[in-house]
Amino acid sequence: MKGIDELCTHIDPERRLVIQAHDFPDHDAVASAFALGFLLKRRGFESELCYGGTIQSESLTEAIKLLQIPIDSSKSAGLDDDVQLILVDGFAGNRNMSGLPGTVVALIDHHTPPEEPDCPYFDIRPDYGSCSTIIFEYFKSADAPLKKNIATMLLMGLMMDTAFMTRGVAPVDLEAFSTLFFQGDWETGSRLLKNSLSLSDLGLFREAINSCEVADDFAFVPLQQECSAEAMALIADFFLGLREIHFVVVVEPDRDEYRLSVRSEDGIRPSDVIIRRALNGIGAGGGHVHMGGGSIPRDLFPGEQGLRKRFLKALGKE
Ligand SMILES: [Mn+2]
Numbered sequence: 122m123k124g125i126d127e128l129c130t131h132i133d134p135e136r137r138l139v140i141q142a143h144d145f146p147d148h149d150a151v152a153s154a155f156a157l158g159f160l161l162k163r164r165g166f167e168s169e170l171c172y173g174g175t176i177q178s179e180s181l182t183e184a185i186k187l188l189q190i191p192i193d194s195s196k197s198a199g200l201d202d203d204v205q206l207i208l209v210d211g212f213a214g215n216r217n218m219s220g221l222p223g224t225v226v227a228l229i230d231h232h233t234p235p236e237e238p239d240c241p242y243f244d245i246r247p248d249y250g251s252c253s254t255i256i257f258e259y260f261k262s263a264d265a266p267l268k269k270n271i272a273t274m275l276l277m278g279l280m281m282d283t284a285f286m287t288r289g290v291a292p293v294d295l296e297a298f299s300t301l302f303f304q305g306d307w308e309t310g311s312r313l314l315k316n317s318l319s320l321s322d323l324g325l326f327r328e329a330i331n332s333c334e335v336a337d338d339f340a341f342v343p344l345q346q347e348c349s350a351e352a353m354a355l356i357a358d359f360f361l362g363l364r365e366i367h368f369v370v371v372v373e374p375d376r377d378e379y380r381l382s383v384r385s386e387d388g389i390r391p392s393d394v395i396i397r398r399a400l401n402g403i404g405a406g407g408g409h410v411h412m413g414g415g416s417i418p419r420d421l422f423p424g425e426q427g428l429r430k431r432f433l434k435a436l437g438k439e
Contacts (some may be wrong), residue, residue, distance in 0.1 A: 123244040125259045128207075129164050131226050131242045137204045138166055141195065141221065143211030144173035145350055148181055148314070150210035152278030153229065153252040155190045156271050157209060160259055168207070171195040173221070177349035180317035184277060187309065188270040195221055210252035212238060212245075229255055231282075232407055233393065247409070250286075250294040253278030257297040272305030280314055284358065288411035322352055329356045329371070334429065338367040339436060343425040348373055350414075353382040357412075361386060368395070370432050372425070379422050381406065383413045390436060398435035399428075 132138060140158055142150035154170045161168050170192040176182050185192060204223030212228050214235045227242040228234075231249040238245075246255055253275040260267055267275075279297055283290050286298060301307075325348050333342045340360045344353075353371050360369040361384045369384040383392045383406070392413030396406035403423060406415020417423075423431065433439040 122262070123242075125160055125164065125263045128227055128242055128244075128259075129161070129166065132161075132166055132205060134166060138168040138207070139195075139198065139200065139204050139223065140168050140170050140207045140209060142170070142172040142192070142209055145175065145177055146172040146181070147178065147210075147278075147351065148184065148274075148281040149251045149253050149278035151181060151185065151190060151192060152274040153209040153256045154192060155188075155274050156253070156256045156260070157207065157229070158191075159268070159271055160256070160263060160265055163263075163265055169193075169198060171198045171200075178317060178351040179319065180313045180351070184274065184310075184313050187313075188274050190270075190274065209256075231255060232409070235405070235407060248291050250289045250291055251279040251282035253282070254291075254294050254297045257301065258293065267301070267304045269305060272301045273307075273310050274305075276301035276305045276307060277310040277314055280310065284411075285314075289409050317351060318355060322348075322355075325352055326356065326359070329360075333360065335366070336433060336438060338365060339432070339438065340366045340369045341429045341432065342369065342371040343429075344371065344373040346373075347375060350380070350382070353380070354412075357382045357384045360384075368436060370429075372428060374419075375416075377419050379404075379417045379419065379428075381415045381417070383408065383415070385411055385413075395432070395435045399431040403431075 140154040142154045158168045158170050173195050200222050202222045205226045206223045207227040209229050212230050212234050225240045228238050228240055229244045231246050231252050233247045329342050333340050353373055357369045357371045360366055367386040371382045373380050383396050385392045391410040393408045396413050396415045400406050400415050403421040404415055404417030408414055
């Protein structure tokens with residue numbers, strides 16, 4: 122079984138160690154980095170935590186402040202080629218894996234990777250609801266104490282990725298949930314997660330409701346304004362909450378690409394499989410059965426209707 126013992130054998134104590142959450146990180150990525158940093162410290166390895174891009178979630182920003190999580194943007198971390206990197210909750214492929222200087226020594230993730238990672242240590246468990254659950258198991262097998270703020274953040278990561286334990290939940294997620302629920306501060310965690318929208322997001326929802334196109338149980342929601350990954354995910358979840366809808370695609374223009382958020386309530390049409398099928402040749406995507414995401418470079422974007430048709434075809438509706 123992979124775990125903290127094996128991970129430690131791949132770390133050089135003489136070199137700087139950085140735990141990297143994915144770009145524009147979510148709660149699960151920050152929680153995993155935070156908890157893993159604590160566990161490594163107990164083994165005598167000092168590490169720094171960082172993320173690419175910016176934090177676009179107000180709820181996550183507040184959690185970082187409240188739980189005193191020492192994480193910063195990779196830009197301000199001043200990384201060089203000698204740095205050892207551990208990636209958590211995301212992996213973009215072996216070419217230019219993290220976009221950062223340094224060597225990737227380890228990868229811990231719960232998404233199916235686009236290709237076999239070639240770093241010395243990797244632990245990928247696609248059936249887990251969150252990366253936080255994997256790190257929870259590291260704590261468990263190391264018999265390490267869960268401090269309250271660490272348990273709270275891991276609980277938030279788990280609740281966020283599983284939509285409050287309603288999607289992609291494996292038995293081990295339930296075990297993690299019941300432990301973290303009592304050892305962390307579930308009231309603070311839930312409050313932060315459930316208040317992630319603000320009045321300023323209403324315009325986005327208005328636009329989404331006006332622009333959505335429904336075919337049978339498939340809702341296609343093209344947006345014109347840029348929005349955060351979190352807001353886009355909440356819009357996708359909102360449409361999935363409509364009784365008639367079982368598959369949702371939200372698409373949004375970002376600077377040089379279009380970004381997609383996908384939801385499925387149907388195991389026969391898994392999000393990750395349908396995204397890859399629909400974006401074949403024009404973009405990249407992945408995720409899990411119930412949720413996924415992807416992107417299309419601007420110059421390859423087939424237009425809103427073109428993209429909608431690709432999904433209709435991928436879903437077998439055309
Ligand atoms: Mn995750």
